[in-house]
Amino acid sequence: MLKGAFPIDSFKGRKTPFYFYDMDLLQRTLEEIKLQAGRFPGFRVHYAVKANSNPEILRVIAEAGLGADCVSGGEVAAAYAAGFPPDTIVFAGVGKTDEDILLGLRLGISRFNVESEAELEVIDSLAKEAGKVAPVSIRVNPDIGAHTHANITTGLAENKFGIFHEELENVLRKVLRMEHVSFCGLHFHIGSQILDMADFVALCNRVNEITAKLKRCSLPVGDINVGGGLGINYQHPNHLDIADFKSYFETFARHLELEQGQTVHFEPGRSVVAPCGTLISRVLYVKKGVTRQFAILDAGMTELIRPALYNAYHRVENLSSSEEEELYDVVGPICESSDVFGKGLSIDRCHRGDFIAIRSVGAYGECMASRYNLRPLAESVFYRK
Ligand code: LLP
Numbered sequence: 001m002l003k004g005a006f007p008i009d010s011f012k013g014r015k016t017p018f019y020f021y022d023m024d025l026l027q028r029t030l031e032e033i034k035l036q037a038g039r040f041p042g043f044r045v046h047y048a049v050k051a052n053s054n055p056e057i058l059r060v061i062a063e064a065g066l067g068a069d070c071v072s073g074g075e076v077a078a079a080y081a082a083g084f085p086p087d088t089i090v091f092a093g094v095g096k097t098d099e100d101i102l103l104g105l106r107l108g109i110s111r112f113n114v115e116s117e118a119e120l121e122v123i124d125s126l127a128k129e130a131g132k133v134a135p136v137s138i139r140v141n142p143d144i145g146a147h148t149h150a151n152i153t154t155g156l157a158e159n160k161f162g163i164f165h166e167e168l169e170n171v172l173r174k175v176l177r178m179e180h181v182s183f184c185g186l187h188f189h190i191g192s193q194i195l196d197m198a199d200f201v202a203l204c205n206r207v208n209e210i211t212a213k214l215k216r217c218s219l220p221v222g223d224i225n226v227g228g229g230l231g232i233n234y235q236h237p238n239h240l241d242i243a244d245f246k247s248y249f250e251t252f253a254r255h256l257e258l259e260q261g262q263t264v265h266f267e268p269g270r271s272v273v274a275p276c277g278t279l280i281s282r283v284l285y286v287k288k289g290v291t292r293q294f295a296i297l298d299a300g301m302t303e304l305i306r307p308a309l310y311n312a313y314h315r316v317e318n319l320s321s322s323e324e325e326e327l328y329d330v331v332g333p334i335c336e337s338s339d340v341f342g343k344g345l346s347i348d349r350c351h352r353g354d355f356i357a358i359r360s361v362g363a364y365g366e367c368m369a370s371r372y373n374l375r376p377l378a379e380s381v382f383y384r385k
Contacts (some may be wrong), residue, residue: 013231017281017299019380026276036245040253048269049075050229051363069267073100084244103360113139113187127180130354139187142206189227197251225265228325232274237359243271270363283354295350301339302375308338317346320354
């Protein structure tokens with residue numbers, strides 16, 4: 001949404017900060033995903049609920065016909081409540097509790113993405129007690145580094161995620177011997193905010209190697225889940241507001257060696273919801289220092305922790321002013337030095353009460369909010385033209 005297109009008059013009576021969701025953009029994004037994935041029969045998209053689990057956002061995504069990718073019992077329950085059919089819900093996570101597993105079994109979810117042998121044994125025994133057979137995929141750690149922030153790469157050997165690819169055969173033989181789990185496929189995920197398609201090509205190559213090896217041993221492969229990770233453009237939210245789903249799906253279609261009828265599952269989170277969300281806040285104070293000036297906002301790391309946690313960039317715009325730009329350290333009110341949205345940012349001159357937009361916060365914004373400093377949780381506003 002262009003700076004001038006925000007319905008600023010409707011903001012005036014509102015308590016700030018709040019999350020503003022451009023639901024038309026979300027809708028256009030979902031249509032683009034369906035169009036691009038729909039070009040390849042067998043491609044199935046499960047939205048990664050962790051990126052934004054706001055019930056209204058979930059409802060719209062479920063209505064568009066995507067499946068859900070969950071990482072906790074709470075997310076499985078939220079996805080189910082929002083209308084995702086259980087047979088489109090996949091469930092990953094290194095620390096599933098017995099309660100989480102029982103919930104998945106009770107609802108009849110599509111897949112447990114199993115991350116360790118110990119977890120596999122627990123699923124087998126809980127399924128036995130429940131008189132069910134649990135559908136499982138094995139999450140494989142492909143030992144591939146994505147060129148992204150160290151805290152959001154997940155596919156390296158030293159990460160806690162998945163079963164190391166060299167142990168896969170043994171674990172798979174074990175799954176096949178178990179009575180209360182049925183083997184359905186392999187699951188991978190290499191990281192997040194990936195913009196270089198070469199990283200996904202590397203993943204495809206590794207998947208091909210692994211599946212070829214299994215076939216040589218006459219072991220089944222099942223379907224392939226390649227996880228999420230497609231990045232968005234945080235620099236230019238106004239002009240590049242939909243991620244490059246075309247290149248993304250084409251990369252997998254071109255590089256994965258698939259069998260007839262084999263399905264490929266995707267778990268995008270950020271690319272689905274990040275662009276449609278904006279954090280709207282007010283300038284509380286402009287404070288002039290000796291060498292720099294601060295714009296102190298009423299939003300902070302409690303509403304958006306990504307800059308503090310990953311040094312992440314989010315574009316900041318002053319929606320109330322079109323005066324000459326000045327340099328500001330844009331900071332929040334929290335008692336932490338890392339509560340900074342950006343240093344030396346060039347934005348239109350700020351005054352107390354100006355509305356400031358922090359862009360591309362639809363993913364990992366609201367869902368990572370906290371009540372630190374006893375702040376109330378911010379509300380969300382859903383905007384449709
Ligand atoms: N599938 C699995 C198994 C995952 O672990 C993740 C993200 C996704 C899918 C979705 O990835 P996406 O398409 O959103 O990149 N809080 C961090 C991101 C953490 C991502 C964790 N896993 C951030 O704010 O950048």
